Structure formats: C-alpha cells, structure tokens
Amino acid sequence: MVLSEVHAGIVLPERTFRPDEVQLFMYNAAIWNSHRIHYDQPYTTGEEGHPGIVIDGPLQGDFLTQLVLEWVGEDAALTGFEYSNRKAAYIGDTLVARGQVTEVRETDREVEVELAILNESGDVITPGKARMRFHQ
Amino acid sequence: MPLLTPELKATIGRQLPPARAEVTRREICKYSVATGQRLQRFIEGDEAPPMFLFGLFMPILPRAQVGHDGLPPDSGLVPELPLKRVMAGGTRQTWFRGIYPGDVLVSRQTLVDLFEKEGAQGPLIFAVVENCVETEAGAPVMTERSTRIAR
Numbered sequence: 001m002v003l004s005e006v007h008a009g010i011v012l013p014e015r016t017f018r019p020d021e022v023q024l025f026m027y028n029a030a031i032w033n034s035h036r037i038h039y040d041q042p043y044t045t046g047e048e049g050h051p052g053i054v055i056d057g058p059l060q061g062d063f064l065t066q067l068v069l070e071w072v073g074e075d076a077a078l079t080g081f082e083y084s085n086r087k088a089a090y091i092g093d094t095l096v097a098r099g100q101v102t103e104v105r106e107t108d109r110e111v112e113v114e115l116a117i118l119n120e121s122g123d124v125i126t127p128g129k130a131r132m133r134f135h136q
Numbered sequence: 137m138p139l140l141t142p143e144l145k146a147t148i149g150r151q152l153p154p155a156r157a158e159v160t161r162r163e164i165c166k167y168s169v170a171t172g173q174r175l176q177r178f179i180e181g182d183e184a185p186p187m188f189l190f191g192l193f194m195p196i197l198p199r200a201q202v203g204h205d206g207l208p209p210d211s212g213l214v215p216e217l218p219l220k221r222v223m224a225g226g227t228r229q230t231w232f233r234g235i236y237p238g239d240v241l242v243s244r245q246t247l248v249d250l251f252e253k254e255g256a257q258g259p260l261i262f263a264v265v266e267n268c269v270e271t272e273a274g275a276p277v278m279t280e281r282s283t284r285i286a287r
Contacts (some may be wrong), residue, residue: 031167061187
C-alpha cells in the first residue's frame with residue numbers, strides 16, 4: 001500500500017478476538033503479571049467483585065495495534081499510539097477491533113486512524129488512536 | 137480548599153531509578169503467540185510488537201514481596217493521594233524506532249504532573265507519569281505518558 005491510495009474515511013478490516021484462559025495465562029506469563037484477577041476465579045469474583053476473569057487492558061491495547069499494523073503490513077511504521085481502558089472485559093466476551101482513517105497528511109506522509117474495541121453489547125470499551133508514517 | 141497540598145505538589149518531577157532490560161528473540165516469540173500476532177516479523181521474533189514494551193520492565197521480585205492480590209508493591213512514584221479510588225486513565229505513546237532482538241533498553245519514569253479538577257460527581261486528582269525508553273546508547277525508542285485518575 002502507498003500513501004496515495006489512502007484517504008480519510010477508509011474503514012480497516014475488523015478483527016474479532018475471544019481471549020480464553022490459555023491465552024490469558026500465556027499473556028500474563030509473557031509480561032510477568034501475576035495479578036490474580038487474570039486467573040483466579042474465586043478471588044476475582046469474591047474479593048475484587050468482578051463477574052469473571054478480567055481480560056487485561058494492555059492486551060486490548062495490543063489488539064488495536066495489531067489492527068493497524070496488519071492493515072499497513074511492511075508499508076508504514078507506527079509513530080504514535082494511544083488507548084484508554086474505559087470498561088472491563090471478561091473471559092467469554094467476544095471483542096471486535098475496528099478502525100477508520102481520519103486524516104492523511106501528505107507533507108509528513110502520516111495517517112491518523114481512530115480505533116476502538118467493542119464488546120458484544122456494542123459498547124466502545126477501549127477507544128484509541130494510531131499514527132502511521134508511510135515509507136512511500 | 138485544594139486536595140493537593142504543597143508537599144504533594146512538590147513530588148512532581150521525582151523519578152524512579154532507571155530500569156534496564158535485554159530483548160531476546162525468544163521473549164518476543166512468546167509475546168507474539170500470547171497476543172495472537174499474525175505478522176511474520178513478530179511471530180518469528182525479528183521485531184517486537186509495540187505493546188511488548190508493557191511487560192519488558194516489569195519488576196521481578198521474590199515471591200514473598202508479591203502481595204495477596206498477586207501484584208508487586210507500588211513503585212511509590214505517585215505519592216499516596218487523598219482520594220483512594222484509582223482508575224487507569226489513558227496512555228499516549230510516541231514511537232521513534234522499532235524493538236529488535238539484542239536491543240538493550242533503558243526505561244526512565246518521571247512523575248510529570250499532579251493536578252485536580254472538579255468532576256460531575258466530585259473532585260478528581262490526575263497523576264501523569266512519563267516513561268522514556270531509550271537504547272543503552274541513548275537513541276530514543278518510545279516516550280509514553282500515562283494518566284492515573286483518583287476519585
């Protein structure tokens with residue numbers, strides 16, 4: 001993909017994520033996070049008051065970066081990224097990552113993309129933004 | 137009557153000691169599988185996905201220092217605040233280069249702001265922490281500002 005093919009309004013191919021116990025175990029082992037809300041059901045519901053095992057917020061941030069990086073492939077580099085976890089997600093939830101180009105700046109070859117993770121109710125639980133610099 | 141006393145405001149600018157970490161291909165591969173990456177350069181560990189950085193500087197402490205909740209003790213960078221319900225705000229990153237196996241990276245965290253606002257349901261305190269990640273040679277990799285909100 002080259003910058004001249006990109007324009008504001010383009011909708012990125014969406015991606016669905018269904019994190020399960022094994023994925024959360026691998027993720028928290030990989031980032032060295034032993035917070036019990038990500039693997040200990042009785043503790044999570046009984047002591048922290050969640051309805052189920054909590055999907056890590058930064059993992060949802062990662063899902064948003066995957067959406068934009070898969071879209072540009074080798075043709076652009078990430079120069080900016082932001083996200084905010086507004087509402088918790090739990091194992092068993094199906095999460096959908098979406099993105100749309102909001103701005104193309106030819107002068108610095110940069111593209112702004114608005115991002116969101118939605119839960120099954122359609123609530124935006126993790127909004128975000130990414131900035132990509134195209135090589136050509 | 138402001139909630140943030142001069143003593144609390146005086147903590148703005150304080151820093152944690154720098155943290156240093158080596159990036160290995162194996163750790164990148166584990167992270168890539170765990171997060172479901174589909175790009176070959178991440179799966180094979182030729183480059184790390186950007187959010188790999190989130191775990192790279194996690195403290196590795198003896199079991200006895202990890203709390204009942206499974207978390208390490210707070211770093212102490214953000215002082216104890218007069219409002220106790222703490223939520224993660226947002227995280228904003230600027231990227232300067234990718235992360236590759238063999239990189240030795242250094243993270244420097246600074247409390248850059250502490251301010252209060254009146255929210256619809258009462259006062260809010262915002263704590264902003266900046267994390268600057270560089271290579272050991274001093275080349276910038278990423279700068280991040282994360283906000284914690286207490287209410």
